[in-house]
Amino acid sequence: MSANRCCFRMGVAAAAATVLLLTTACHKAAPPAAPQAQAMPVQVAPLTPTTVPETDTYVSTIKSRRSATMQPQVDGHLTRILVRSGQQVKAGQVLMQIDPLKQVATVQQQQSLELQNKASYQYNQAEVARQKQLFESGIISKQAYDQAVQSYGTSQGAYNAAVAQTNTQREQLAYYQVRAPFDGIVGDVPVHVGDYVSATTMLTTVDEPRDLEAYIYLPTDRAADARIGLSVDLLDSDGKKIATSAINFVSPEVDNGVQGILAKAPAPTGSNLRNGQIVNARVTWANRSTPVVPVLAVTRIGGLPFVFVAQPAGGGYVAHQKAVQIGEPVGNNYPVLGGLGPGDKVILSGLQMLQEGAPVKPLG
Numbered sequence: 001m002s003a004n005r006c007c008f009r010m011g012v013a014a015a016a017a018t019v020l021l022l023t024t025a026c027h028k029a030a031p032p033a034a035p036q037a038q039a040m041p042v043q044v045a046p047l048t049p050t051t052v053p054e055t056d057t058y059v060s061t062i063k064s065r066r067s068a069t070m071q072p073q074v075d076g077h078l079t080r081i082l083v084r085s086g087q088q089v090k091a092g093q094v095l096m097q098i099d100p101l102k103q104v105a106t107v108q109q110q111q112s113l114e115l116q117n118k119a120s121y122q123y124n125q126a127e128v129a130r131q132k133q134l135f136e137s138g139i140i141s142k143q144a145y146d147q148a149v150q151s152y153g154t155s156q157g158a159y160n161a162a163v164a165q166t167n168t169q170r171e172q173l174a175y176y177q178v179r180a181p182f183d184g185i186v187g188d189v190p191v192h193v194g195d196y197v198s199a200t201t202m203l204t205t206v207d208e209p210r211d212l213e214a215y216i217y218l219p220t221d222r223a224a225d226a227r228i229g230l231s232v233d234l235l236d237s238d239g240k241k242i243a244t245s246a247i248n249f250v251s252p253e254v255d256n257g258v259q260g261i262l263a264k265a266p267a268p269t270g271s272n273l274r275n276g277q278i279v280n281a282r283v284t285w286a287n288r289s290t291p292v293v294p295v296l297a298v299t300r301i302g303g304l305p306f307v308f309v310a311q312p313a314g315g316g317y318v319a320h321q322k323a324v325q326i327g328e329p330v331g332n333n334y335p336v337l338g339g340l341g342p343g344d345k346v347i348l349s350g351l352q353m354l355q356e357g358a359p360v361k362p363l364g
Contacts, residue, residue, distance in 0.1 A: 059280060088183075089206065111166055181206065187204055248266060296348065
C-alpha cells in the first residue's frame, strides 16, 4: 500500500507540473492588446446662416430697340450694292440702287405735263384780267366774264394737280435708292447686283449696336413675383457673368406662343452683346438667410451630395457622413436646403482619407 500511495503522489505531482507548464506557455503565446487609433486633425466650420439670393436662370435673347429689315418700296433690278455685311453706316446713307430708268421717264413726262398746265394757267390768268376790264367798261357781258373766270379756275386746279403729281413722282424716284434709316451696322446681304427685287424681298438689315435689351420669358407660376427692379445677371454659355442689369418692363399679359410672361432688362453699354445673341439671364427673386457649406466640403456618391461632420462620441469626435440637399452654387458655397442642422461641424479637410466612424480632432 505504501508503494501504491507513493506512486499516486508522484503522478499527481507530475500532472501539476504539466498544468503549470501549459499555463505558462499560454500566457507567453497571447498577443499584446492593439493600441487605440489616433484621431486625425481636420478643419471644421459650423453651419451658420448666410444671406443667399434666390435665383432662377432662363434663356434670353438680346434685341436692339432700333433694328430695321430693309425691303424695297418699289420693284426693279438691283444695279448697285454700295455696302457690305458688318459695315458701319450713317443715317441716310445709300445702301443699294434699283434701276430708276422707267421712273426717270415718268418724272420727265409729268414735268412736261406740268409745264403745259402752267402755260394754260398763266394764259387764263392774264385773260381773266383782260375780261374783267372789258366787263367793267361794258364791252362784254357778265356771262363772257364768268366764262373767263371759270377757265382760269379750271386751269389753276389742273396746274396745282400737275405740280403735286410731279412731286409725288419725284418722291417715288427717291425710293429707287435704299437708304439707312439710322446709324447702325449692316447685317447679311443676301441679294446680288442684277437680282429683281420687290416689296417682299429682304435686302439686308441695319441694327443700332446701342439700346440693347434682354428679352426674358418668365414662367406663369412666377407671375406674382415678377416686378420691375428685379436684379438680372446676363451669363454666357459657361455661366460667366457678362453684365448686370435690372428688369424695367413686365408684360401685363401672357404670351400665347411660349406661355410665358415677357420681361425686359436693358443691356449696359460696353457689354459686347449683339442683336439676336442668345444668353442666359439669372433673375434674383429675393435674398434669404440660408446656411451654406463650401463647395470643397461636398462629395458625391452615385451623383448624390454628402458631407462629413464631426460628431461627438465618448470624449472625442468621429467622422459621420450625411446626405444633404443643396441648391445652385453661389460663389464658392452651396446653399443647404436640408440634411444638416444648426451647429453641425462640417469637415473641410482630409475628406479623401476619412471613413465613417473614424476618430477626428476638430480644428478651427
